[in-house]
Amino acid sequence: MSESCNSRHFSWLMKSCLPNPSDAKSLVPIHHANPPPTTVTPISSLPDDLLLECLSRVPSSSIPSLTAVCRRWSRLLLSPYFLHLRRRLGLLRHSLFAVSAVDSGLFAAVLQVPSWRVSLAVCDGGGQGSLSHARAAAIGPRVYVVSRNAVLRYDSWMGTVSLRSPMIFPRKKFAIAVVSGKIYVAGGGGGSEVTAAVEEYDPERNRWEVVTHAARKRYGCIGAAVDGVFYVIGGLKIGNESSVTSRGAAAHVYASSMDLFDVRSRQWLRSRSVPGGGCVVAACAAVGHVYVLSSHAVELSFWRFDARRGGGGVFGEWTRLKSPPLPAQVRLDGTVRFSCVGVEDKVAVVQVVGCIDDLLRRSGRSERGMRESLVLLYDTVDGEWRRAADLPEMITRAACACVEW
Template structure:
């Protein structure tokens, strides 16, 4: 295990929950084309080249690689640089147009004393922290009640549902954050208000299921959101009413589990939705019984950071319907519950209290012959810790997503 100490710059935190906050027109659904590129001959004649001695197209590819930490300083170089770097919407739009992208870790967190919620974003290429605009929400809400999913194709986040603090009043709110535009948009509401529900993205479509309704009544309804059309449609109801502890998309299906809850008086329930047939079925016993933590999908394999077995990482074997512990250390001790997880490629990101981050590098060791001449993969993991600003000590994560921008 390797520990890395990184000097981080923290931007002013935008807080959510202010009763004076109002939805402004800029948060409404807008279908406007992106701003045109100002790198034309007129602007070049008026303000000069981006970098003297270089064509503007080459200079642009250089400036679009600047880390966000340096933007405030570089804006003072000249008006051309300020025009490019002062607007995050334009900067990220140009990066995407030229095929540049780097991963960012978006963490939905709340202050453990006052309950105020906010998004903190870590640049995974440089390990620096940044903020995004506050979500347009007027009510004080319970952060765990939201459903948060990433839509990689659009480089956007979708935040759905939720519940008003100190009230059994679920929400059908739907908010969308676009990395390229650096802004939130109020989307079409869900048909059913819900909190603590399952969610996942299958073939670009966002599915939500179950959760709590008014007076903590469990739901069996499910619906799907089409990001391209901005519309919701109902799908088949679940086999039974249930809320969600965790969910995952594996093999084009949505897996939903209640998870083990103290004092473990009853076994958890689990269901699986197949969008191809619009049907639900019960989760297999082995998968359901061993799903004891939060999950990530790596190359078609289901991994779980177990909450009840020393924070070890387990992997599910479909053929035997069983779980096995992978080789390597447990999650570092500095990662305290509650935590949130996500992954890209073969890398797992775990964010604990105080927004301490542990990065787990998973490696497929080898394939061995097991009983019945069946090939079985084994895995190992090594961890790397990332230090964070001390000002995060009172923050607790609720959800973590990885997007490229």
């Protein structure tokens, strides 16, 4: 092989691409009278749809700093389209969220197995009113804490709290659920007055409106939503009856039944009852089913209702499941309440002691070694219960929800 290249070995095409050393003109650089300017397109000049595609791919930890860039970016990051893109890209994860109110704002905790991550968010709209009987509902990363006279929105991405419009009818111990990005509340009330109005909250317009009236007024009821249906479960009937016997019968029927409201058709479906009676103390929705925790004075029963209307199961079928393994010191009385939250294919049962002193006094114990709350996780796939980390001590009377963040 030759040590150097010979021009005769090149084809005429390649030789035509090389400058001729004997031609002085070919060695003179070409100067343009007006060289084309170098154009750099900033990301801020992109249209909204392309900019959202770029922003939706950033890690969650960077989102708070992005909102400070400009108002346009902040508006896009708060839009439902940003949430939709991150969900489509698989960048959202579901977590159990618990919140409780303090004078300065909200204590928020997210369960990141095996422990909780706690933060304090200060309300930027002034006082938050009474949140002692608040319910929580999550739409994506934003949790709405709804109480009788106030509504707070907690943003789990930003760690901020803001005041929103209160309900039209002040109420407590009501049912709440999210259907198609809107919040629905039913039942509850104040004193002897229980409202029949079912309200819908649009977070985009920050507006409540009455969409229907329930046939049965419930107090202390629980909400869940599956396949476009708002379930109003359990509770008590408060009203005038002709006799003590009829009042007791009505209360028993209400405590173990649920009303079904089809949000799209604005129609009430046939009511269903929990088998075995008892009093429903907690309920939630997960993987196309409604899970119900019912109390029978000295024990708990756990039930699954098939809420899938589009096939894949028998709509309305009840199945009894393994009861949650509560510690021996937990007594089913008025000092203990439960919350159920569906988190993907898990059901979280959060037990909260309303007043630890009352519980110790009733049990005859004087020591303070009992935890105020515990968390149990039910796996809907293998049907087994597992204990998760207890709620942090600063989270008292917690309102719980499933948050995407």
